[in-house]
Amino acid sequence: MQKSRTTRTVSTVRDSGGAVTSRVRRTVLASGLRIVTEQMAGARSATIGVFVDVGSRDETPKLHGCSHFLEHLLFKGTHERSAFDLSIALDAVGGEINAFTAKEYTCFHARVLDEDLPLAVDVLGDMITSSVITDDDVEAEREVILDEIAMHDDDPDDVVHNLFAEQAFGATSPLGRPIAGTVESITALDRATIQRFYRRHYRPERMVVAVAGNLDHTTVVRQVERAFGRSGWLDGEAEPVGPRRLGRRVRVKPGTSEATRPFEQVNVVLGMEGPARDDDRRFALGVLNTALGGGTSSRLFQEIRERRGLAYSVYSFSSHHADAGLVGVSVGCLPAKLDETLAVVRLELSRVAAHGITAEELERGKGQLRGGLVLGLEDSASRMVRLGKAELVHDELLDIDGVIARIDAVTLEEVREVAAEVFTRKEVLAVVGPS
Template sequence: MTSTTRPATDPTGPTEGLTGLVRRTVLPDGLRVVTEQMAGVRSASIGVWVNVGSADEDDVLHGCSHFLEHLLFKGTARRSALDISVALDEVGGEFNAFTAKEMTCFHARVLDVDLPLAVDVLGDMLTASLLEPADVDAERDVILDEIAMHDDDPDDVVHDLFAELAWGARTPLGRGIAGTVESIEALTRDQVERFYRTHYRPATTVVAVAGNVDHDAVVELVAAAFEGYGPGGAVEEPVSRLATGARVPVHAGRAHVERPFEQVNLVLGMEGLRRDHPDRFALGALTTALGGGTSSRLFQEVRERRGLAYSVYSFSSHHADSGLVGVGLGCLPERLDGALDVVRAELVKVAEGGLTEEELRRGRGQLRGGLVLGLEDSGSRMSRLGKAELVHERYLPVEEVLSRIESVDVHDVARVAAEVLRGEEILAVVGPGRA
């Protein structure tokens, strides 16, 4: 195995003590283990990050990643579903999982002395789940309920519609994560099991641990718990949708889905930046200053000065092969046109003139504060480690991120705003009336 120690960079100023000792080991089978040792905590957080999500599915397997995430909690040869739940509950641990477009994560947070238990349970789930036919059928109904619940949330619906307009309803990024009623009802146990054996393997998996931990001890625990992890038989190698390095195009579009909600929810946006783009820090400062808090330009113009909406915000999303930037808001139906006019006008102003020094200063401050305050527990540190290793294959110290944020100036923001905010418009609207 190979092992690398990544010590903290020399801290300066207010960032002192932000980064602990980060170490990385690659086991002989390719499984990566990354840890961060944190002083002064009694917790440990572990996440098993798998490089597969809804964007890796075709039409037939739509929703399979999320379905599989549920099924891995249903039991192994050593533990029933109840045993898995009890194991972490009886030590006061927190235990969950999530599926995204480009990754799936199983995570737990426990007292440091209970980390061996958490590693063993997660290893058991990922290496030896039974995927019993009865569990597949039972969990199918749970997921159909989850889809129905998701469909009742206007914010979820409008963001799904926005992605569908931007990338296309039949594309990996344009499809919803949970699948559709039709795709979930059609999935078979054999399809899910083959998906599991194809995508869940050492080379596609990262185990990230942060807290009061010793790296070498963690590596030993992971090596034991994940022994035999992998396909265990003849199965095709997963084919990455990113193999060609192609950029996924973003399309302009407009759609209104009528729903009997009290409010109209909308997302107005355009093509953004991919996750490895060098201007992503400037875009982050831009979107934060534009609509990231109560002092932001959009909040002041849309809500405070005109009272057109209760909630208004801006955002950017980054993927390996594409990105989006946008503004979301919720308002009464009769205020929709007025709110849209104001948002469009402010986007034009920023695209033509950028931000003021004061706006940028506030935006940078919000980014810095959000980053640092978000890293005060072991779970946040673990998430940062896991994502960095899985999607970037490089750990960026907190101090370096803060330095990059601080180096963004008004000229960088003006250039990025001119490039991005002049893009073709995508408008998704959900609620009563017509756009």
Template structure:
């Protein structure tokens, strides 16, 4: 583990990781659960996200109002989010108020009641959220692209679920999911800021006492390995006809998993290709020709799979030209690789974003938790920077040839029909 970070594993398998940041006056706390939307069956699609909403609705000790009011009364903030592979509940407070944050947040995750009336209220909220999401074509296109890559595999499904899965979901089903899946061995409590590790451990133990998570002895869950190679769809085109002012496209294909040693080379490649205003795609498509307001590339990585995509938002009449330019640039990089100067710049971008992303307690807390939950270890910042520095031109060119020369899928949202994109 890196200097300043400490880990304690409780007999139940629940892990507590902290990083003291002397000189700060704040503290960030997160309760991270290694359960996300890929752990759901098709008829329970959206259960993790539904549960995330419900856990702030009241426990045996507090009402929903008390949960939010106690944190807000000291100027703190709480929130939560769900991903495909984990769910996080977090709070940011003044250092003196960390005991309160631990008590409130651990109570909410460990001992929620899930009142039937709250289930109905949140069902309405989530259905509204799903409808709103469909009104955001810039977000929707990424979901369509992900489904085009992964198909009916859980990684291809919406984190929120669909109207068809959320509407019939019962309180008992959600509660069963909660109690089966939210076990101590799947949970990491992470904190960073002006704190003392042993004090945090005592506070967590106290908050867990007497709750369903005050469990019997167990070993912590290993990082998710992924059972077998994730099946992918054959490359194809999906067009969602929407009467929009702007067209949204994502072009891309299969990527790599998060434990793949090539991830550092991919980080460098991604930055040079579409990671900033100096990137090839931004320069070719926006700066030189003014064809798109927004254009970038990205890589999403999961335990055993990944995807790589190029996004652009542009006027509907410019879509073909934008796609031609993107394909040309991808083919050029796949064939010729990057220059030594570009690789140096890409490394600088990766290292800068790593280090600048650790400027506040919330980022430090997230890094601690993800390292523990997803990798089972915490690389020091110097180790991480060393791994980036060690990336060679050959490694970047090899992953470019591997990922960018493959046949690609295309997702389009805008005023089009399928016939306008015959070749994918």
């Protein structure tokens, strides 16, 4: 059991009658492990996520793909449970368990009925703290990951976005490399290397346990202490590792990269450097992104698909890291239509850079963001992700009303300013298609 812990209530939301509809509480254990929960009135499910402060950008070239490799291996068995035991534990109660690796963190998550939350906590605690990484497991999962890499190489959207990131950040930069690794890097990784990576990064002070649904915070904390306290894993004392605060901004390298694949379409991503993750202009950029290419009423969709029939799929996007950001447009079209499609994309970007968006587009963009935010948080899984990322990545949890207020406060001038700055920068272009 932990020597000490600190707990505080982060936020409480009540309905018009005064009843609590949502309460967020946060506990920090002496070991540095953070536990953040959101009690959701009326929910019958609960979702737990374990966020680990390590991702593909933390890898040296020799470790390329190690975070993702390790994510796979933690499902292969522990001292208490075999891989099959882990598989059937939540299947038997109708639950779901999975994981994903990102550039800056890894997340293991499970969704269950509220009554089965203790089981989900125990299974994830067992996996995270007590996995047995054997040589046989490494060799078996190596083949699975090589198959996964081949699958991504057959997906035009994956190929073009990986090529875009490589051009933007460089092939030697962790931000420019694919998360899953390459055939060469995965083939070279051995058990000892992965085991060292596991022990170095999977520490309490580098983790956040986020849980949302029908729950009691104090009970969840006790369950986490039991589940993660195996083999003395929580015995030490440490301060939690805060969000990444990387000093120098990672600059984007303009240019063009092309790759030949036997696809029917040409897939294109055209973009440029954007704001980093905690830039205050992210709300204005969100409204701009929605108006430009965030839905069927957006400028790019209307101009490229509806009016000209140049492509079936077209959308704009923004991606943010602690010290870097990208904005861009993704589109797939027939090879004969590539030049015209690119010309239209560039024209629309230049128009927005010069004149901003209209008042109607501003209100429509705000409405779309508000609706997407609220509707996306109706289930416990979405709430869990919001909690985990707020604690690990942002060190700030804005309540829903606070986020909506920030969206509503965006002005036409703010959108015009961010458009004029971003869309006049030198472009990064990735093109993938037939020869």
